[in-house]
Amino acid sequence: xxxxxxxxxxxxxxxxxxxxxxxxxxxxxxxxxxxxxxxxxxxxxxxxxxxxxxxxxxxxxxxxxxxxxxxxxxxxxxxxxxxxxxxxxxxxxxxxxxxxxxxxxxxxxxxxxxxxxxxxxxxxxxxxxxxxxxxxxxxxxxxxxxxx
Numbered sequence: 445x446x447x448x449x450x451x452x453x454x455x456x457x458x459x460x461x462x463x464x465x466x467x468x469x470x471x472x473x474x475x476x477x478x479x480x481x482x483x484x485x486x487x488x489x490x491x492x493x494x495x496x497x498x499x500x501x502x503x504x505x506x507x508x509x510x511x512x513x514x515x516x517x518x519x520x521x522x523x524x525x526x527x528x529x530x531x532x533x534x535x536x537x538x539x540x541x542x543x544x545x546x547x548x549x550x551x552x553x554x555x556x557x558x559x560x561x562x563x564x565x566x567x568x569x570x571x572x573x574x575x576x577x578x579x580x581x582x583x584x585x586x587x588x589x590x591x592x
Contacts, residue, residue, distance in 0.1 A: 447528065450478065450521035451491045452513035455506050462505045478521055486526050493530020493565060535568035535579050542577055 454471035455461060463471075465488060472484040479487060488504055491497040498505045529537070532553075539549045549571070557567035572579045 446519075446521045447487075447491065447494065447525040448496060448508070449513055449515055449519060450487060450525060451496050451506070452508075452510035453515045453519075455510035456513065456515055461510070462500070462503050464502060465499070465504050468504050479523075479526070483523070483526055489530055490526060490528045493532055493534075494528070495531075498563075531565040532568050535565070535572050538577050538579055539568075539572050539575065542575060544575070 450472070453476065454463065454468055457471065457475075465485075468488065469481050469484040472479050472487065473481045478484075488497060488499075492499060492504075495507055498507050536546065536549060536553075540546050553564065553568045553571045556571050557564050560567060560570065562570075569579055
């Protein structure tokens with residue numbers, strides 16, 4: 445709940461479904477004083493990996509209805525939301541554990557993303573599955589990206 449609530453707060457406050465990444469970072473770090481700017485950027489990565497946000501031409505866009513989320517006045521997100529690993533990170537960890545060098549895997553996944561025209565999370569799942577790895581949990585999180 446706290447990840448979704450933290451992500452929804454800036455969108456609810458401004459009454460929008462899309463805002464610039466920098467505007468989102470400012471809303472969480474300066475306006476609300478919940479995170480440092482670096483932590484707010486990390487939150488974007490985590491939320492994107494969880495399918496709550498999508499990046500689009502320098503903007504972040506909600507993938508859920510932020511108006512459906514209640515943000516209590518006393519709400520302050522726990523920093524543990526920043527420790528959640530994104531889908532990409534989960535899959536990359538599996539690939540590295542299978543013996544693939546991390547930097548090479550990232551480069552291969554980025555190339556695959558360009559080839560297929562999908563999110564980096566979806567490309568990572570395809571890459572891992574091509575290597576014979578079971579990443580069904582991550583695949584479910586990345587599924588929305590395959591239709592974009």
